[in-house]
Amino acid sequence: MAKQTLLEIEGLRVSFRIGDDYYAAVDDVSLAIGENEVVALVGESGCGKSALALSIMGLHPPEKTKIEGRLHFKGTNLLSLSVAELNRIRGKEIGMIFQDPLTALNPLMTVGRQIEESMDYHLRLSAAEKKKRTIVLLRKVGIPEPEKVYHRYPHELSGGMRQRVVIAIAIACEPALLIADEPTTALDVTIQAQIIGLLKELQRQMKTSIILITHDLGVVAEMADRVAVMYAGEIVELADVDTIFHRPLHPYTRSLLQSIPSAQTKKERLHVIQGIVPPLHKLPRRGCRFQPRISWIGADKHESDPKLREVEPGHWVRCTCYQHFYFPDDQKVGGIGHGAS
Structure with a gap:
């Protein structure tokens, strides 16, 4: 049975201003993401993977970026939305796990408060309900003693624990689409395996779709249903994971x-x-x-x-x-x- 399309990217072109000109980092990319599907974007650094992801989230600075094409999420073109309309989708319908948890987290805010922030905007919950939900999330992402970690600051946690906190923030409102940008970068091999196992389990439980951005082909083999190989801003090959690995x-x-x-x-x-x-x-x-x-x-x-x-x-x-x-x-x-x- 064919999966219903959740996100459809059509002719996407993302250009950045360099001097007086614009140059395309993502060029004529078309890709469909189905419900409950994991699609990996792979390629060398600088091939446009993260630029594509940030365009979906609407996080490129508008004064330095030109975005053309269409990004249809649940039938709505994200590129036609105002900032206020996009804010109602970001964090709630689409979540993102950023590459570096140390810079993604606010060093001046406790872990619990940072997870609750997205709930403040998207969910109408009392303070007690938010705290309870946050502790459940911390436990779900495999953090021991979540009641204590709730009150801690990012610098008091290991790299692996910080990454789990970032994942908890991304899934706090149970998004339909999760973008994971190099979720295992800078983690040791043992912790990498744990994070990949966690993402697989969360995807199974929540039935969420995932765009997995990575240059680690071992992670791709472990998680992806389909693979889009990018080079110099273009998709050069797209197929299911078995075809990519055995019949490229x-x-x-x-x-x-x-x-x-x-x-x-x-x-x-x-x-x-x-x-x-x-x-x-x-x-x-x-x-x-x-x-x-x-x-x-x-x-x-x-x-x-x-x-x-x-x-x-x-x-x-x-x-x-x-x-x-x-x-x-x-x-x-x-x-x-x-x-x-």
Whole structure:
């Protein structure tokens, strides 16, 4: 049974002002998020993942940002709403787990007060009801002795505990959509596993949809239903998680997977993607944006105006260069990537 669409992104373009010009960090992105679905956005730093998320939340500074396209949430275009109308959705219908819990939390406010803030705006509860709900939330996200933590300040907690507090704030009003922006960054491996386990359990309990932003493909394999691979502001491949990991097509996706260390790489050189993600002001106006990093594939093998196309049901790829791609050394030691087609 097909899942009903909760969020539909159509032709989204997010441009930032640099000097006298605007440059697109997110360019012509279209993506649908179904109810009770986890969609991962993956790619190198600077590919547009967080810029996309912040545009959904309406958190880009308007004086420096130009946003075009449509963001339909439950049938309403978020980009057409006033600040007051958007505030009624942010925190209640759409929650966000920010990347760094230390900077996301107010150092001058207790944990309990920060969780209660969103309830003040969205829920009509008495002080006693808010406190009771907050302690239940702290317990739900796995914080021991929630009655004591309620009165503590962020600096008194470990990094893992602070991340749990940020998650509690994000789910305080039981949002239909949760955006998790690098939720395991800067946490040690054990705590990362606990946070991922927590998010999976919360998603199961609350039936919420999640946009998971990460560059950690292990987290993607653990949590996601579908994966959108982004490069230089564009989605270059979109498919279910099994297809992305075992039958990837786009050269960038295959290169990312090839770069994953595995047991076979103990005595082998790790695969490295040549070059770097180009800065916004140097992005090519036309053509395949990944072409400079796979220079051994001739320019004639790339489309001059590549579009995201469905190559099989549910599997979308940008540019036909994937039909000609191969790794020049034909090594397959770095993870799950494929060799020559």
